[in-house]
Amino acid sequence: MSDFEQQLMAWQTKVDKLLSKRPERKDQFATISGLPVDRLYLPQEPGEEYAGKLGLPGEYPYTRGVQPNMYRGRLWTMRQYAGFATAAESNQRYRYLLDQGTTGLSVAFDLPTQIGYDADHKLAQGEVGKVGVSISSLKDMEALFDQIPLDKVSTSMTINAPAAILLAMYIAVGAQQGVSPEQLRGTIQNDILKEYSSRGTYIFPPKPSMRVITNIFAYCAESVPQWNTISISGYHIREAGSTAVQEVAFTLANGMAYVKAAMDAGLDVDQFAPRLSFFFNAHSDFLEEVAKYRAARRLWARIMKERFGASNPKSLMVRFHTQTAGCSLTAQQPKNNIVRVAFQAMSAVLGGTQSLHTNSMDEALALPTQEAVTIALRTQQIIGYESGVTDTVDPLAGAYYIEHLTDEIEKRAEEYISKIDEMGGAVEAVEQGYVQREIQDAAYEYQKAIETGARVVVGVNKFATAKESPGDILRVDPKVRIEQMEALAALKAERDNAAVEKNLAALKQAAAGEDNLMPHFLSCVQSYATLGEICDTLRGVFGEYQAPTTI
Amino acid sequence: MRKIRVLAAKPGLDGHDRGVKVIAAALRDAGMEVIYTGLRQTPEQIVATAIQEDVDVIALSILSGAHDYLFPEVMKMVKDKGLDDEVLVLGGGVIPESDVAAMKEAGVADIFGPGTPTAKIVEYIEANVKQRD
Numbered sequence: 296m297s298d299f300e301q302q303l304m305a306w307q308t309k310v311d312k313l314l315s316k317r318p319e320r321k322d323q324f325a326t327i328s329g330l331p332v333d334r335l336y337l338p339q340e341p342g343e344e345y346a347g348k349l350g351l352p353g354e355y356p357y358t359r360g361v362q363p364n365m366y367r368g369r370l371w372t373m374r375q376y377a378g379f380a381t382a383a384e385s386n387q388r389y390r391y392l393l394d395q396g397t398t399g400l401s402v403a404f405d406l407p408t409q410i411g412y413d414a415d416h417k418l419a420q421g422e423v424g425k426v427g428v429s430i431s432s433l434k435d436m437e438a439l440f441d442q443i444p445l446d447k448v449s450t451s452m453t454i455n456a457p458a459a460i461l462l463a464m465y466i467a468v469g470a471q472q473g474v475s476p477e478q479l480r481g482t483i484q485n486d487i488l489k490e491y492s493s494r495g496t497y498i499f500p501p502k503p504s505m506r507v508i509t510n511i512f513a514y515c516a517e518s519v520p521q522w523n524t525i526s527i528s529g530y531h532i533r534e535a536g537s538t539a540v541q542e543v544a545f546t547l548a549n550g551m552a553y554v555k556a557a558m559d560a561g562l563d564v565d566q567f568a569p570r571l572s573f574f575f576n577a578h579s580d581f582l583e584e585v586a587k588y589r590a591a592r593r594l595w596a597r598i599m600k601e602r603f604g605a606s607n608p609k610s611l612m613v614r615f616h617t618q619t620a621g622c623s624l625t626a627q628q629p630k631n632n633i634v635r636v637a638f639q640a641m642s643a644v645l646g647g648t649q650s651l652h653t654n655s656m657d658e659a660l661a662l663p664t665q666e667a668v669t670i671a672l673r674t675q676q677i678i679g680y681e682s683g684v685t686d687t688v689d690p691l692a693g694a695y696y697i698e699h700l701t702d703e704i705e706k707r708a709e710e711y712i713s714k715i716d717e718m719g720g721a722v723e724a725v726e727q728g729y730v731q732r733e734i735q736d737a738a739y740e741y742q743k744a745i746e747t748g749a750r751v752v753v754g755v756n757k758f759a760t761a762k763e764s765p766g767d768i769l770r771v772d773p774k775v776r777i778e779q780m781e782a783l784a785a786l787k788a789e790r791d792n793a794a795v796e797k798n799l800a801a802l803k804q805a806a807a808g809e810d811n812l813m814p815h816f817l818s819c820v821q822s823y824a825t826l827g828e829i830c831d832t833l834r835g836v837f838g839e840y841q842a843p844t845t846i
Numbered sequence: 847m848r849k850i851r852v853l854a855a856k857p858g859l860d861g862h863d864r865g866v867k868v869i870a871a872a873l874r875d876a877g878m879e880v881i882y883t884g885l886r887q888t889p890e891q892i893v894a895t896a897i898q899e900d901v902d903v904i905a906l907s908i909l910s911g912a913h914d915y916l917f918p919e920v921m922k923m924v925k926d927k928g929l930d931d932e933v934l935v936l937g938g939g940v941i942p943e944s945d946v947a948a949m950k951e952a953g954v955a956d957i958f959g960p961g962t963p964t965a966k967i968v969e970y971i972e973a974n975v976k977q978r979d
Contacts (some may be wrong), residue, residue, distance in 0.1 A: 422915075661911070735871070
């Protein structure tokens with residue numbers, strides 16, 4: 296028996312065992328015309344090249360996916376990013392989404408929250424509740440998850456610079472509901488390196504930021520074991536204008552910097568790496584996108600195994616969330632965006648995503664309306680329940696073009712990673728502005744291609760029509776800030792201010808030393824110290840990041 | 847004749863700078879001098895830079911929805927400093943159609959939304975930049 300035949304037998308045993316515990320969605324899968332559909336299709340004679348480059352799903356190098364039966368077992372998590380105005384209003388939207396069949400929450404925070412300012416800060420003027428929910432203290436977090444049982448949902452929080460503090464608030468809300476940290480499931484984005492290069496919501500300089508991130512890794516490995524401690528994000532790199540190759544390269548390079556920082560801090564790679572997760576963009580070049588996810592999985596598995604010596608299979612896997620490309624949406628003929636989003640979402644599914652957000656058609660105009668959000672969710676449900684692509688694993692494997700693109704993206708991403716290695720790693724590459732310049736150059740090339748007509752955007756530079764009158768858009772009432780300011784004033788009057796001062800002083804001392812800061816964040820938020828107070832304390836110790844000029 | 851000088855600015859906390867950087871590059875390729883001061887500029891900082899750099903144009907970009915507060919704030923300071931006769935102020939980003947009138951009312955000369963060709967902005971600036979002695 297060949298090596299591969301032995302692997303296949305072992306794989307089959309594993310699948311049988313898995314199915315006895317968790318049966319698939321159906322006993323038998325068939326096409327719409329009744330043709331039977333198998334779990335896995337292989338080349339007629341799988342050779343060494345096949346085994347090395349593609350292998351079996353759920354097995355190294357994970358090109359074909361991270362689970363042996365992928366969506367036959369369970370569909371991806373349909374996770375719609377939402378949040379606006381006050382915690383109470385966002386809570387309403389979450390409960391609506393849960394009622395409509397969404398299976399995980401995804402919290403959008405407003406910019407002051409993301410940058411560690413309370414709603415009453417001067418720089419928060421005009422921003423409170425605009426791009427997400429305003430959270431200034433544990434009080435707001437309690438309202439945000441009111442009547443949502445935290446042991447039943449998984450919650451993704453798009454929060455980076457102050458991620459540790461928001462996680463501490465989530466743990467505290469769980470405690471109030473009687474849910475222990477071990478039961479909490481979810482993700483914090485916590486990916487500061489792409490904030491410096493692409494997204495812009497940084498607070499502190501890289502060194503102390505990396506320290507807080509490793510504090511989170513260590514704390515969660517011990518106390519919040521089901522929590523995804525980071526979502527290493529290519530999404531925003533791509534939104535900022537990168538190519539697919541750059542998205543893979545810069546994301547994995549950032550991932551490598553986190554792994555290295557944690558190992559340098561003395562953590563065991565197989566203890567924290569299983570909780571690393573990723574976040575990619577689904578852009579418009581359908582087959583390139585499918586190949587991109589496959590290439591990222593294969594390349595990361597090899598890096599973790601060969602460079603960092605990880606051996607736990609979970610340390611080697613790219614488990615990822617996908618969001619369709621906001622930057623591909625057009626303000627012109629906005630209903631066309633429904634079609635763009637559907638193709639992009641399909642590419643993420645054919646690429647094996649673990650969770651997915653589909654954008655709403657009106658996002659180039661304003662925050663999405665409820666109707667637009669519902670269509671976006673229905674798009675995922677149609678792919679999941681009607682299209683049939685979920686009935687067999689990695690259905691495009693073996694297509695000449697897909698495998699060529701997968702190889703090519705992997706190779707070119709590796710070349711970028713070597714360049715970044717030569718600079719000393721992702722932190723240095725960002726500090727020097729290299730990553731930013733690569734991305735902005737690609738963005739400008741893309742724009743020029745649209746303007747010369749070399750790249751067609753339907754409804755924009757071809758097939759344009761006279762202006763349609765825009766439909767309904769969602770607005771955030773400016774009085775949200777006033778309400779938040781009043782609530783903050785009331786909070787500061789009623790809380791135990793001596794306890795707040797004591798906890799903030801202890802945090803300050805710990806930040807100047809080397810202790811893990813997570814227990815301090817927890818005691819600060821539980822005494823209702825505000826996000827702004829906690830971040831100001833850290834600003835006093837860590838300083839603030841000054842971005843390099845790249846243009 | 848001196849080159850047209852443009853301050854490209856990101857007021858507020860919004861971190862989306864793809865658009866502003868693309869515009870900056872395009873204006874530069876069209877022969878203008880462009881100053882870009884990075885993220886998180888307050889209206890005070892923007893107007894101070896505009897004076898210091900003696901610019902002809904201020905191009906503001908916001909995608910977070912805070913334009914409704916921040917564009918008028920910038921315009922108020924532009925007027926306070928007596929720059930409104932000299933400096934052309936433009937806006938871009940995700941600005942709902944229904945907000946455009948209010949932005950113009952506040953003194954922003956025009957708003958350029960997603961999908962605007964950069965050539966159109968170049969043309970607009972060349973045609974509308976204010977005459978200086």
